[in-house]
Amino acid sequence: MVQSLAGMMVPADIFLSWGVQFPSVLATVAEKAAEAAEADGTMVLLAVLLSLVAIYTASKVGGEFFNWLGFPPVLGELVGGVVIGVSAFNLVVFPETGGNADNSLIMLVLSATAGLDPSVAEPTFEVQSEVVSILAELGVIVLLFEIGLESNIRQLLEVGVQSLVVAIVGVVAPFVAGTVGLIAVFHVAPIPAIFAGAALTATSIGITSRVLAEIGRLSSKEGQIILGAAVMDDVLGIIVLAVVASLAKTGEVDVTNIIFLIISASVFLVGAILLGRFFNDTFVALAEQFQTRGRIVIPAFILALLLAYVAAAIGLEAILGAFAAGLVLDETEPGKELEELTKPISDVLVPIFFVTVGTKTNLSVLNPAVPENRAGLVIASFLIVVAILGKLISGFSVFGVENINRVAIGVGMIPRGEVGLVFASVGSESGALSPSLDVAIILMVILTTFLAPPLLRVVFRDEEPEAAEPDTPA
Incomplete structure (x- = not known):
């Protein structure tokens, strides 16, 4: 987002295409400026405050309840x-889901308690929705930065060929099966099918590692292969996400363009990590010299936001840059301290992202009483089956190791968790997914994340647990 002359936040891609689509861009800027001029600034602030109250309440109540049930709080x-x-x-609705000032409960509360003028209610709602969306985008950037900090490059290099094979099979099998199945069987257009197939590739390392620690299997051969493969899945998945998101922007499947995007995403990630090694010494030196609060976390976020900007500017996803920054800074001496310092920031911003994904989920598209919704339910069932079988197959790709529980490895790769929700959100924001396909992906994420913890306990039930291990942060 960039600042317009009228003081209104305007999508950055409008300005990037200025020279190509000047007339339509000018009209859009004029429209947004008019909205900003009409919106009541005080009412926008009050609307955002009420939105955050609703979002944080939903986040905390939902997280605590699901944690009490024994499931990941993110669900x-x-x-x-x-x-x-x-x-x-x-309570929190957005224009892209059919929301407006008339059906927004927050706008009604403002009218009743703060005297919101009905004539400016709609522009106030538009600007408030845009602000909340920006906060959600910042939340996902922080989330991927945090995931990068938790993914150790040295461990990636040490886990060996087995984890790499499991990761590759765990990405390729569900992606190919999901994409081809959606196109061939359900006649879904190529771009949405590719996006849905990409969402099937994710694996949540936080959820799996927590369960493995609880049952004393984190340091087992199976546990190490699962964790190594899950970390590699994150890296491969973020590259896949960057590629398919760029495809969604172009609106067409061009083999040459796909190859270019894969190469550019890979080069960016590897290049950022290699160049980051030169930055590490500077980062450590600055951290030692600074005396005021934020001496570590502020330089770190400068790098994260800078790399996020560079990634977005060259046509990739901003989250790829944030992820690369996390990988780079994990290698520094204050890396572990930075990981702890990032958590409070993550606690504030990341829930906005997850709750916002939920607010945009319209479950009515899966009502079987409506005939046109039945196809969406069938697609959701198909995605769930592919999501489970695609990861189970990866466990059986392990070779050259005797007395290993391949089923457990496959089950450990099943949960999509927060990474899968990132895919769903980016796909929805890009406009590549229909409402029914968007909800189908979210249902797949929810079900796989629910199934994995109890299934892991079952597949390891007959094996002797190891010594108790400290819990691993999710």
């Missing part, structure tokens, strides 16, 4: 978003 945040969003109470 509670997602479900909490569904409750306050377009599928239920309409």
